[in-house]
Amino acid sequence: MSDTTGSQASKPATLLVVEDEPTIASAIAQRLTAEGWRVEVANDGLSGVEAALRLHPDAMILDVMLPGIDGLEVTRRVHAQHPVPILMLTARDDETDMLIGLGVGADDYMTKPFSMRELVARIKALLRRVERTSQAASDPTDEPPLVIGDVTIDRAQRRVFRAGDEVHLTPTEFELLVMLASSPKTVLTRERLLAEVWDWADASGTRTVDSHIKALRRKLGADLIRTVHGVGYAFEPPA
Structure with missing residues (x-):
């Protein structure tokens, strides 16, 4: 079984970033790629759903506020077809947003602005939990x-x-x-x-x-x- 963190893997984890602000999306993608992961970016909600269903990524980094449909609706649509671990990004430090995000199936969240170091740590932890869940299902x-x-x-x-x-x-x-x-x-x-x-x-x-x-x-x-x-x-x- 490959190491989903990408540190020792022959097949690195695939991550999908759904973020409409080009500067933020590019910075996240560059940092995650530097960690050894495969990264694809979508810039709006509908594109994010399409990419998630096409790629079946190991995890998604998903902004709540998106053009077209928001991150909450993206989560609902993706999970209805193929559950994916999701780290949600919110621009507001609002616990209501966080609870709604967790309620529709997000696994974790971060509030903007955030440090790239913490984002990477959160994703690594999320992928380890995914690996544990996968191992539990197979054994x-x-x-x-x-x-x-x-x-x-x-x-x-x-x-x-x-x-x-x-x-x-x-x-x-x-x-x-x-x-x-x-x-x-x-x-x-x-x-x-x-x-x-x-x-x-x-x-x-x-x-x-x-x-x-x-x-x-x-x-x-x-x-x-x-x-x-x-x-x-x-x-x-x-x-």
């Missing part, structure tokens, strides 16, 4: 499902149910839920969650954890995950 775990109250987490099939109804989670949301549910009532710090779910070595993305927790609560119910202010989160088994 399913024999671990039994986690059943906690009316919540069932099928780790072999990567499916989640609450009260018998399936809840559709992104790969990142699934890993975050498994991490929390594997240690019920145990408070896990944001820093630990970042390290083990996102593969981040520093604590610069604690808001990413918070936003993903909010997305999980919207999908699963607000009663399952308890906030411990200033520390982190704990999975609370339903009564």
Whole structure:
């Protein structure tokens, strides 16, 4: 199996950048190409959908504000045909935008302006998570499902149910839920969650954890995950 980060791969990862500002698109493409990845750029939403369905990229870097159709609609259309890990770019530091993006299937987000160094680190972490998901699919775990109250987490099939109804989670949301549910009532710090779910070595993305927790609560119910202010989160088994 090739290394999707491109550092040792005979076949480097393919990335699609969907960004309408030429200067930003060019700068991102140049930096990602310098990292050894194959990069294609689309400059509007409809072109982005076409390119995603044609290329089947390993990941997309997708601006929210695009001409034609916006990044949220791009995500919906692409995921309806071929799910792709998506790092969303937003010009506003607005948590509503972030939650909507995560809600339609984005795996991560960054707010403009951002450093190229952090962008590269985020993409590498995203590709590592994709690789873990791919390995899990090709070599399913024999671990039994986690059943906690009316919540069932099928780790072999990567499916989640609450009260018998399936809840559709992104790969990142699934890993975050498994991490929390594997240690019920145990408070896990944001820093630990970042390290083990996102593969981040520093604590610069604690808001990413918070936003993903909010997305999980919207999908699963607000009663399952308890906030411990200033520390982190704990999975609370339903009564």
